[in-house]
Amino acid sequence: MSRSPTVPVEKRIRALRIGVIASIAHRTPPRDYGPWEQVASTLTEGLVAQGHDVTLFATGDSITSAHLHAEAPSGYEEDPNIDAKVYEGLHIAAAFERADEFDVLSNQFDFLPLTYSRLVATPVVTTIHGFSSDRILPVYRAYDDVARYVAISDADRHPDLTYEATIYHGIDLASFTFRPDPGGYLLFLGRIHQDKGAHRAIEVARQSGLPLILAGIVQDQAYFRDQIQPHLGKPGVTYVGPVGPAERDTLLGGALALLHLIDFAEPFGLSVVEALATGTPVIAHPLGSLPELVRHCETGFLVADVPAAVAAVGMVQGLHRRDCRNDVEKRFTADRMVVDYADLFARVISTGRPR
Structure with a gap:
């Protein structure tokens, strides 16, 4: 698939007025977990740095150099007093009531804003951060004639x-420290959920004879209780909970490898790119986007099952950690992502709202 061309910033025709609609599940940027909010933050800050006039629609405790419009004081996943439906309704309505102030609206908030998109003349560019289930597809289909979809x-x-384009997520390289020498542990970083494969990571570490650190929010309490907790307290398996940016950087850079043995078609996999940015190779199942992110036998290994993952652990020290970092510098930087979005916004504005 073709991607948006990267045009130097100095060739921009004019500054754009952009409204970015973030998720309000968490603060933007998130304190620990919150990949959608992280992407919205990275995009917003990058657009402001380019000289665009940006308004971020997010929670009231969000941190941004853009203009901030907030209806929800904090994220509904973080504050039990925040009713998700009530504040999502207020949040989306606020953005579209101000739509005529913007040249374009960047929807980083799933399918609900699409239901407002026919009511305004301002074009809406919707980044699809994966499909949580087939049940949400009718909304995307219903607005396919006017929507501008971006695949990740x-x-x-x-x-x-x-689709208008495929734009890979980008990360701020300054937030991830390259470490040429690995530590002696394996790492699982992600949601503690059956689909993410933390139990497989434990088995790979056990068979490899290496310690494993598990980090991330517990999304499935029953899964954590039955398949993860029994291993905690035993030698070699440690759960450190959700981690903030500094601890995340340290854990990723110190690992021998990141284990990403998922059981579903991963839409992107931000933690995979973050690991590579620190120089840490990734051992993953080749599902969804993983063959696009991991260069097999160069920046990690794509494996079919636990035995193959164990074998990959034995070979991972033969990979060059600098190659992992270099690949991120070429393909997954925040600067590249922001330029691609700015180019897309300009193109959408110039061609008009209907496709």
């Missing part, structure tokens, strides 16, 4: 939808 990987493109 080629693997996540749905055949029923029309």
Whole structure:
């Protein structure tokens, strides 16, 4: 699939007025977990740095150099007093009531804003951060004629939808320290959920004879209780809970490898790119976007099962950690992502709202 061309910033015709609609599940940027909010933050800050006039629609405790419009004081996943439906309604309505102030709206908030998109003349560019289930597809199909969809990987493109571009997520390299020498542990970083494969990571570490650190929010309490907790307290398996940016950087850079043995088609996999940025190779199942992110036998290994993952652990020290970092510098930087979005916004504005 073709991607948006990267045009130097100095060739921009004019500054754009952009409204960015973030998720309000968490603060933007998130304190620990919150990949959608992280992408919205990285995009917003990058657009401001380019000289665009940006308004971020996010929670009231969000941190941004853009203009901030907030309806929800904090994220509904972080504050039990915040009713998700009530504040999502207020949040989205606020953005569209101000739509005529913007040249374009960047929807980083799933499918709900699409239901407002026919009511305004301002074009809406919707980044699809994966499909939580097939039940949400009717909304995307219903607005395919006017929506401007962005896929976050080629693997996540749905055949029923029309896309403007595939734009990979980008990260701020300054937040991830390259470490040429690995530590002696394996790392699992992500949601503690059956689909993410923490139990497989434990088995790989056990068979490899290496310690494992587990980090991330517990999303499935029953899974954590039955398949993860029994291993905690035993030698070699440590759960450190959710981690903030500094601890995340330290854990990623100190690992021998990141184990990403997922059981679903991963739309992107931000932690994979973050690991590579620190020089840490990734051992993953080749599902969803993973073959696009991990260069097999160069920046990690794509494996079919636990025995293959164990074998990969034995070979991972033969990889060059600098190659991992270099690949991120070429393909997954925040600067590249921001330029691609700015180019897309300019193109959408110049061609008009209907496709």
